[in-house]
Amino acid sequence: MRFMMLMIPKGYENAAPGTMPDPKAVAAMMKYNESLQKAGVLLALDGLHPPSAGVRVSFAGGKAKVTDGPFAEAKEVVGGYWMIQVKSKEEAIEWASRCPGSDNETIEVRQVHEFSEFPPDVQEAAAGFPDLKA
Amino acid sequence: MTPHAVIDAVWRIESARLIAGLARIVRDVGIAEELAQDALVAALQQWPESGVPRNPGAWLMATAKHRAIDVLRRNKRFESKRAEIALELESRQEEDMGNDTGDALLGLVFTACHPVLSPEARVALTLRVVGGLTTDEIARAFIIPEPTIAQRIVRAKRTLAEKKVPFEVPAGDELTARLSSVLEVIYLIFNEGYSATAGEDWMRPSLCEDALRLGRMLAELTPREPEVHGLVALMEIQASRVHARVDRTGQPILLLDQNRALWDQLLIRRGLAALERAAKLARARGPYVLQAAIVACHARARTADETDWGRIATLYGELARLMPSPVIDLNRAVAIGMAVGPQAGLDLVDALASDEYLRTYHLLPSVRGDLLAKLGRAEEAAAEFERAAAMTRNARERTLLLGRAAACKKP
Numbered sequence: 001m002r003f004m005m006l007m008i009p010k011g012y013e014n015a016a017p018g019t020m021p022d023p024k025a026v027a028a029m030m031k032y033n034e035s036l037q038k039a040g041v042l043l044a045l046d047g048l049h050p051p052s053a054g055v056r057v058s059f060a061g062g063k064a065k066v067t068d069g070p071f072a073e074a075k076e077v078v079g080g081y082w083m084i085q086v087k088s089k090e091e092a093i094e095w096a097s098r099c100p101g102s103d104n105e106t107i108e109v110r111q112v113h114e115f116s117e118f119p120p121d122v123q124e125a126a127a128g129f130p131d132l133k134a
Numbered sequence: 135m136t137p138h139a140v141i142d143a144v145w146r147i148e149s150a151r152l153i154a155g156l157a158r159i160v161r162d163v164g165i166a167e168e169l170a171q172d173a174l175v176a177a178l179q180q181w182p183e184s185g186v187p188r189n190p191g192a193w194l195m196a197t198a199k200h201r202a203i204d205v206l207r208r209n210k211r212f213e214s215k216r217a218e219i220a221l222e223l224e225s226r227q228e229e230d231m232g233n234d235t236g237d238a239l240l241g242l243v244f245t246a247c248h249p250v251l252s253p254e255a256r257v258a259l260t261l262r263v264v265g266g267l268t269t270d271e272i273a274r275a276f277i278i279p280e281p282t283i284a285q286r287i288v289r290a291k292r293t294l295a296e297k298k299v300p301f302e303v304p305a306g307d308e309l310t311a312r313l314s315s316v317l318e319v320i321y322l323i324f325n326e327g328y329s330a331t332a333g334e335d336w337m338r339p340s341l342c343e344d345a346l347r348l349g350r351m352l353a354e355l356t357p358r359e360p361e362v363h364g365l366v367a368l369m370e371i372q373a374s375r376v377h378a379r380v381d382r383t384g385q386p387i388l389l390l391d392q393n394r395a396l397w398d399q400l401l402i403r404r405g406l407a408a409l410e411r412a413a414k415l416a417r418a419r420g421p422y423v424l425q426a427a428i429v430a431c432h433a434r435a436r437t438a439d440e441t442d443w444g445r446i447a448t449l450y451g452e453l454a455r456l457m458p459s460p461v462i463d464l465n466r467a468v469a470i471g472m473a474v475g476p477q478a479g480l481d482l483v484d485a486l487a488s489d490e491y492l493r494t495y496h497l498l499p500s501v502r503g504d505l506l507a508k509l510g511r512a513e514e515a516a517a518e519f520e521r522a523a524a525m526t527r528n529a530r531e532r533t534l535l536l537g538r539a540a541a542c543k544k545p
Contacts, residue, residue, distance in 0.1 A: 040350035085343055090135055090143035115377040123382060
């Protein structure tokens with residue numbers, strides 16, 4: 001099973017563009033990342049620039065509308081993620097619990113959909129994709 | 135979460151390092167595993183009331199060491215080494231385990247995969263002590279009764295003790311030979327998941343995931359070994375096709391008929407990166423690197439038509455020179471059949487038909503059937519597919535082959 005661990009640092013919603021993490025926190029986090037990698041559970045990870053450097057694309061009325069960040073209405077935003085492969089949800093939670101997070105940080109643990117979970121009609125819709133692409 | 139679920143999760147994460155650390159002290163994987171189990175039992179008794187300790191790994195290790203001291207006092211086997219081991223038990227703190235934990239873990243991997251054990255025993259023991267699987271989980275994965283697996287593990291541990299297999303990481307030339315035994319075990323586990331030899335399901339993806347986890351772990355422990363990266367690359371790329379290999383009813387879909395949009399690009403990227411790591415170590419390509427290079431040809435082709443069959447045929451040729459095998463020759467014949475034409479492939483297959491080993495191998499008539507069908511020799515093709523169907527032990531594959539036979543018979 002795959003899980004995404006989404007790091008939600010409080011305050012990141014208002015962080016200035018180019019905000020960089022604290023070197024000490026990074027060193028601790030690297031050690032943690034290394035433990036995930038050494039255990040063979042880490043598939044991918046990335047850190048994201050703050051929303052002030054991003055945009056939101058919304059689709060009200062079926063039309064794409066672009067809004068520059070920061071986003072006044074956003075109370076919490078994703079700062080980065082880990083994708084891990086483990087045996088159970090409990091294992092994913094245990095790994096998340098071992099993260100050297102600080103007071104303002106929260107990790108949201110979410111399971112990744114497996115193709116086989118989808119009902120037949122959804123699988124069929126997904127299977128049509130390459131024909132559209134070709 | 136129930137406390138038991140938490141303990142299961144902690145066990146999955148900690149057990150290999152725990153057993154490895156203990157085995158390094160008591161020099162016996164069997165005893166180390168029992169000590170670790172005792173610590174687990176203690177956790178199951180105490181944690182539901184006391185809560186999970188802040189550092190569960192250290193708690194388990196400390197508890198197991200207390201047990202170890204008891205065992206030492208009572209066990210005659212340690213008579214000669216008792217003083218030495220007792221000293222180690224006292225001096226080693228969990229914190230200073232840091233750097234050589236990797237060495238202990240690697241020692242555990244090499245011991246569990248030791249050639250004195252049969253491949254089945256190596257597989258079971260590795261999944262148990264390195265993979266952190268319970269006996270019941272291993273039994274279910276292999277569709278084997280639980281007592282059989284339990285006995286296999288008990289016997290394996292006994293054999294290691296009786297043959298006095300040292301708990302260590304082999305060095306020099308021995309390392310290469312022993313490493314190939316480790317890689318074999320991991321790939322056996324992967325293959326049992328990827329194309330199950332028995333049972334109703336054609337694949338058991340959780341076994342593939344177990345094997346990948348072991349492989350990725352090993353790659354971290356032995357970063358300088360190209361074949362380890364080769365095996366990881368091979369497994370990542372093969373695993374990328376898991377969702378495309380069966381239809382909704384569980385029926386297998388052949389590689390060239392697969393919907394490539396369903397291939398897992400994350401795993402493909404990881405596989406190609408591992409292959410690149412192997413290439414950078416710049417030694418002659420070993421069997422796993424070559425096999426990974428072959429599956430990478432498929433992974434890189436956006437459509438089946440774009441497959442570089444010429445390169446695949448060359449790689450199979452290289453592989454056959456390295457480890458001559460009629461199965462590799464058969465695969466090369468398939469590639470030549472695609473690169474040059476079905477007649478060229480069929481000529482090679484027919485040359486293999488008398489091979490003793492291939493006589494019971496269902497893929498020989500299956501490949502022959504495919505080439506004959508392409509040459510328009512439908513009747514002969516149908517007969518070959520039927521022959522292959524009668525030879526396979528997997529129910530799903532049999533259905534696929536009978537389907538192909540029926541398709542050949544249609545006017």
